[in-house]
Structures are given as C-alpha cells and as structure tokens.
Amino acid sequence: MSALLPAWTDAEGAARVRALFADALGGEPDGVWAAPGRVNLIGEHTDYNDGLCLPLALPHRTFVALRARPDRTARLVSAQEGAASGAAGGRRAVREVDLDGVAPAGSAGAVDGWPAYPAGVAWALAGDGHPVPGFDVAVDSCVPYGAGLSSSAAIECAVAVALDGVGGLGLAGPDDDAGRARLAAACVRAENEVAGAPTGGMDQAASLRCRSGHALLLDTSDGSVTQIPFDLAAAGLALLVVDTRAEHRLVDGQYARRREVCESAAAALGVASLRVVADALAAGTTTLTEVLDRLADDEQRRRVRHVVTEIERVRALVDVLSAAPGAALTGTALAEAGALLDGSHASLAEDYEVSCDELDLAVTAARAAGAHGARMTGGGFGGSAIALVDAASAAEVADAVERAFAAAGFARPEFLVAEPAGAAAPVG
Template sequence: MTGTGHGALITAFSEAYGRAPDGVWHAPGRVNLIGEHTDYNDGLVLPFALPQGVTVAAARRGDGVIEVRSAQAGGAPVTAPVAGGPVVSEGWPPDLAWAAYPVGVARVLNAHATGGPAAGGASLMIDSDLPQGAGLASSAALECATALALRDLHGAGIERADLARLAQRAENEQVGVPCGPMDQSASLLCTPGHALMLDCRSGLSSQVPLALADAGLALLVADTRADHALADGEYARRRAECEEAAARLGVAALRDVKDLAGALGTLRDPVLRRRVQHVVTENHRVEAVAGLLRAGAVAELGSLLNASHLSLRDQFQVSWPEADAAVDAAVRAGARGGRMVGGGFGGSVIVLTGADRAGRVRDAITAVYEGRDWAEPRFLDATPSAGARRIH
C-alpha cells in the first residue's frame, strides 16, 4: 500500500468534505523484536515503531456521526453514529471491514467520556503506506491514528497509555479480535531509536536503546505476501488454549508459571503443553534480549530470534511455509537470525543482519521464493521510529 503524502491527503479531504481538516495525525505500524503471543498472557513484549503507518486528516463535527473515507479503499464514504453497540454485531459487509476500526474507536471513546468532552462526531480521510495483512499492526495504526485525532479534536484528557488500552478495547469489543495491548501501546508509546519494553499486565513500560547502525547491523522486514486474517478463528483458538492451560495450572495467566518442568508434568494434553512451553520461554527470551540491548550487545540477538521462531513454529504452531523458508534462506546467506512476527498464519518475518550483507540476504530470500513460484517478497528497512503524533 502506497501512501499519498499528507499534503495530498489534505487536498483529498478538502475535496471530499468541502472544508480543510482541523489537523492531520500519523500513527506507525510496529515490528515486535521479540515477545510473540505473550501479550494476552499478561507477559512481556519488546516492539518498536516503523516509519510507515496510517495517516488521518480529520475535522470535528457536532452531529454525533463519524464519517470515514479511505484513499486506498475508494468508493462511497462510511457513516455511522458514534453512539452504538459493537460493530461486529451489525453484520458489516467484507468490503467495509476496514471502516469498523475507526468507527469502533469512536464508539469506545464516546462511551468512555463521563461528564467531560465526549469523543463525538468527526469527518476522517485515511491514508496508509503500511502493507495490510503483513503482520505489522496496520489495524492498530488505524485505531491509534483515529483515537489520537478524536482525543485532540474533542479535548478529551486521555493519557497515551490509557488511549492505547481504549484502542485495544475497540479491537476486542467492536471488531471481535481478542488481541492483547502490544500493538496499540507500541503505536502510541514508542520513541525513535528505541524498543518498548512493555509489561502487559501492569502496563508499565520503558524505552530500551536499539542502536543498530552503531553496531554495523540492520533489521530487515520481509513481507512474505501470505496474507493473514486474525479474526478467522485461529488467533482466538490460541488464546483460548492459553486460558485453558492457565486454568488447569491454577494461575491467573501463563505469565505466572514459574516452574516450567512442573507445569509440563501436570498437563496431559500435548497441545496445551506446547502452548505453555512457548509462552514461558518466550517471556524469558524477551528479558534476555532487553538485557543484551541495555548492555550494547546487539550483535548477540540472533540466536534468540532463531529460538523464538522455532518455538512459534513447533510449540505454538502459528508459522507458515513462506516464513520458514525466508528465515532459513536469510540465515544461510549470513544473517545473524530471524523470526516470524505478528499473530501468525501469514505476514512478515524480521531478519537481523550485518548492514553489509543486507543485499545478499534480500537476494537469497527472493531466490527461494522464485524457485517455489511464490509471490515476490516485499522488503522494508525496519528503522526504530517515533510513535503516534500530530503532524499538521
């Protein structure tokens, strides 16, 4: 998906609505360096923001209606009242699925307002340069750009961490995807040159330096072009399996499992055993990576990325053939490590490589895809960037 630039977005807004927008807001997508499927288990994650994301031009309106248009989707605008129940229960057609996210955010913010300024009506024009279906949190970027715009337009005094939770709630309740808080927190809280160490239980976070260039390294994102859809049931099934395992082990969440060997000995179900093993070891990997980054040992991350991928493939069973082939090809071409990112079943992989080998790694992945008649992968340079902000 190619964005138009915010100047062109302002022009498109003005042509569509017959007035200039009150402002323009941008929210980035994210790459999760490590910590996959730990967020809804009250665990630890370590994402960073991408330069690419979703941009929203918006203007306040006083009729309690949100009207949204997309530079990518085209077609007629989508209008809906900001007061209403879950969008998922209203049976929107598939071609309007994208609009459920901004409408859902508006409804959650409106319901959240108690006595103060409500996040009421608005006219929105949406643009994006972030690939959809690539596991880079395009839906969270759309939610967060909308949430920040509505907050500012209506003077709602909501702190960023709370705004992230409300955006997550919109995806859970309004759209029907049982995601954790990582994507929205990353989009709103990340800072340039850092990863965000986030405790998904307490909501506490800290910025961890991610100085890649100083170490002669680069992170590449390879969009495998295998689209994923987290609302199709597999993501929800993994979450339900984790909740069942926690209940059988007598803990509030799998984050609370301290004795992994004892837990695995208690569980008889081989599927639940695999899920527990991934979540517990992945939390340990997050802590290890954060420690290496704080020590300036960026070059040592590769083996932990590889271990995460193998665990997601074999224990959590959410990888897919294009991801496995990309990671294998990258490592064979001299990359230090790599892993799938996002919820799984399609999307992207992240690869840590020496900056001088980046071209060779791209070529190796592309060659493998050509040999298997897969769609050509798309590459993004994963530069740790700023979180959501008003840009005009």
C-alpha cells in the same frame, strides 16, 4: 536488487491525506495526525498472557485528516478502499456510521469492514466518559496491509490522537505516558469488541508509546513500559523486514483458538495467567518439566512451553541489548541476540504452530544468506519475518529471499528496513 518499501515523510503523508479529504469529503480538515505501524522484535503471543514483549515503532505510518462535526455522524474514506462504482474521476467511496448506534461485533449494531476501527475508537472513548464529537475522516497509509505490521492499530491510534486533539481530551501529550496508555486501552477495546479481533495490547502500546531510537519493553501484566535504546546502525546492523505477501488474518478463529487454549491451560494450572508460571520459572521455584507434567492435554503443553520460554527470551534479549548497546552489539552479544531470534521462530513454528511455508522459507533463506538471526513476527498465519543483518548486506539478503520465493513458486515478497521511530502525533 530488491527494492525497499519507503516510508512517507510527514509532509508527503499529510499532503496525500489532505487531498483525499478535499476530494471525498469537501473543505479542509481540522488537522492531520499520524500513527506508526510496528514490528515486534521478540515476544510473540505473550501479550494476552500478561507477558513481556519488545516492539518498536516503524517509520511507516497511517495518516488521518479529521474534522469534527456538530452531530453524532462519522463519515469515513480510505485511500486503501476501492473507488466508488461509477464515481466521477474514480472518487473513493465514503462510508457513514451513526456513532450512537455502534455496537460490538456480531450484534445488531455491528460496523462492517474497516470503519469498525475508527468508529470503535470513538465508541470506546465515549464509553470511558470522554466527550467525543462526530467527525469526517480521510485515511491514507504506507504501512503494508496484511503484513502483520499492525496496520489496523495504526488506524486506531491515528484516529485516537486526532479525536484527542479535536475533542480536547488531553491524553496525547508527547510526555504523557499515562494518558497515552488510556488511549491505547480504548484502541484495544475497539479492536477486540467492535472490530471483533481478539488481539492483545502490544500493537496499540507500540503505536502510542514508543520513542524514536528505542524498542519498547512492555509488561502487559500491568501496562508498564521501559524504553530500551536500540541503535543498530551504530553497530553496522539493520533489521530487515520481509513481507511474505502470504495472507495474514487474525479473525478466522486461529488466533482466538490460541488464546482460548492458553486461558484454559492457566486455569488447569490454577494461575491467573501464564505469566505467573513464567515468573515462577525465572525465580527457580519450579521447572518447566514440572509445569508441563501437570497438564494432561498435549496442545496445552505445547502452547504453554512456547509462552513461558518466549517471555524468558524477551528478558534475555533485553539483557543483551542493555549490556551491549549501540556499537557494542558485536561478537558474542550479537551471536546471543541472533540465537534468541532463531529460538523464538522455532518455538512459534513447532510449539505454537502459527508459522507457514512462506515465513519458514523467509527465515531459512535469510539465515543462509548471512543473517545473524531471523524469526517470524506478528500473529502469524502469514505476514512478515524479520532478519538481523549487517547493514551493508541487507540488499543481498533480500535478493536471496526473493530468489528462494521465486524458486518455490510463492508471490514476490516485499522488504523494508525497520528503524525505531516515534509514536502517534499531530503532523499538520
């Protein structure tokens, strides 16, 4: 039977990162904070088009132990980075960044590698006028890296709530959604400008603003959120995540190209964003055919068709989940939900062209093994797929996917079950 990747408890994660801190940086941290990875139920490549998406926070989290410093230096160590060459006992390499010298990617002050994420958060918060100290930070995580489950945003958001805590910024209160939205915006700037990854804001919003037992309906046009109850267990269902182990990269130009085409298509249509088009379709003031006929470029037509129909699929799935919550998600409602997931994958594969052989096989094999619906999730070009399955058959579906990968000569996939968890917070 295929093993499911477990999530660490808060106590386990805190103990691990405290031990790393003591070994690599010395002494005790001021505290430990954690932020979740996320899986997107539906609404892919809509966030940078002012659209709608429906992510949920994973129980799998990134943990940071952080201590404020009296200077403007950041010292950083990660359990996910190789041990320092020749270091006694395999001690992890400690990176050092001058926070006053941090600058956008591609410039003279660019930060190399993973430290760009935490250093970028400090840079963005300072740019917003917040008193951010220097810091020592140790990072450890059970969010799968490169799986399209937002491991980078989990680092950013864990560091954001940690800096909020030691700096007394007052933005990360558990019920302060406005403050958390400001932290999320700083994390987006860190990823876009300092790390150089042109992502939208869904990942950071999910990590900082989700609630346990809910999916987060995020309207990226204004940053507003609605908590959608999401209790699959009550209906005997589970959301199986398949990490295909296919390399997942967002900084190789593919993601940026999709964003550029969407922006050029919006300009050609004379609208601020493709959300305007999606809303016009929903209102019945135009048709998809009329919109596409106004675009001469076939690439633009295909990208626009995905974005506007994906926004509609988000609305439709929210309607299904709201009308058939919890144990009521059966029969026709379950079939509708599954069909929306299937339709999303087809659109991403054919019109947006961000799937790959491993993702397509994961989806096909899961459906053949009894999944009610399946789709790739995340930015694409590798990463993960999700399958809506009967909880009792989750292991059986995972086994079927694993056998299909072996027959195709692909790397062995990994699996986890996505249970909607809470947002970034102090844990010790």
